[in-house]
Amino acid sequence: MEQMIKEYAKRLKLSWIPANYHTIHAETNEEFLLKLFEREVQHRDERRINLLLKQATLPKIPNKPYDWREIQLAPGITKDYILEGEFTKNQENLIFYGGVGTGKTFLSTLIALNLMKKQGKRVKFYTAASIVNALLEANEKGDLGKFLNQIEKLDLLILDELGYIPLHKQGAELLFQVISMCYETKSIIVTTNLPFSQWNNVFGDPILTEAVIDRLIHHSHLIIFNGESHRYKDSISQR
Ligand SMILES: Nc1ncnc2c1ncn2[C@@H]1O[C@H](COP(=O)(O)OP(=O)(O)O)[C@@H](O)[C@H]1O
Ligand SMILES: [Mg+2]
Structure with a gap:
């Protein structure tokens, strides 16, 4: 019997059961089955996360x-609306604007973790430079369609550090394609140290820049990170 249980469990992809079902304590068959299902559902959730x-x-x-003290939220939204990823329900974007070390990457990562762990949502984190590299590489290999399909499946795309370096011309155009594709169908968080007036230096072309800003800021919330650099503060307090 034990052997059969093992074989069936393997075929059903429930291989944890043979070694562990003894640990389920139940008074009735019904209770046993319920507890067994509960554990399997828990395992699947964990695997998915x-x-x-x-x-x-x-x-x-x-x-x-x-620490939220230096974070200036857009009017009408709350800390939880951001932190719990509520904005993704309405396909809204967030623009995180502020200097280096003010908590933009930290906060976008916390949001991503909440969305995945609590809601099972799909998130992908890129720096602007890394997505442009990935896009150029996919394009060269003829895999652009596949790459865009992956983006299409996301609930939230994070584009970190836009503005730190000017983008390659074709890369900038491909990034615009991604941003357009996400428009009104999914959420994007962009973190940047540059005001919109200087984005031209990143995208290298005024018409493209305007089109990018247009897509991003429609249905978006601007969050301003006012703090002086935490990295700087931390390094001082460690002395
Ligand atoms: N609001 C904050 N609360 C607590 N720690 C922070 C905060 N902002 C920044 N830090 C600290 O500073 C470090 C750098 O923050 P980071 O999010 O990478 O800054 P940015 O992306 O804006 O350059 C973090 O790893 C963290 O230790
Ligand atoms: Mg950062």
Whole structure:
């Protein structure tokens, strides 16, 4: 009998059961079945979340509470609306604007974690430079369609550090294609140290720049990160 249980469990992809079903304590068959199902559902949820986390390629963040004191929210929205990813329900975008070390990457990562762990949503984190590289590479290999299909499946796309370096011309055009594709169908978080008036230096072409800004800011919330650099503060307080 044990052997048969093992074989069936393997075929049904329930291979945790043979070694573990003894640990389920139940008074009735019904209760046993319920508890068994509960554990399997739990396992599936965990596997799905682990896969989402792996695919999202989030940066490492410190294990400490997020300090909201220097964060200036757009009027009419709340901390939870942002942190719990509520904005993704309406396909809204967030623009995080502020200097280096003010918590933009940290906050976008916290949002991504909440969306994946609590809602099972798909998120992908890129820096502007890394998505442009990936786009150029996919384009060269003839895999652009495949790459865009992956983006199409996301609930939230994070584009970190837009503005730190000017983008390659064709890369900028491909990035515009991604942003257009996401328009009104999914959410984007853009983090930047540059005011919109200087985005031209990143995209290199005024018409393209205007089209990008147009798509991004329609249905978006601007969040301003006012703090002086936490990296700087942390390094001072460590002395
Ligand atoms: N609001 C904040 N609350 C707590 N720590 C913060 C906050 N903002 C920044 N930090 C600290 O500073 C570091 C750098 O923040 P980061 O999000 O990478 O800045 P940015 O992306 O704006 O350059 C974080 O890893 C964290 O240790
Ligand atoms: Mg950052």
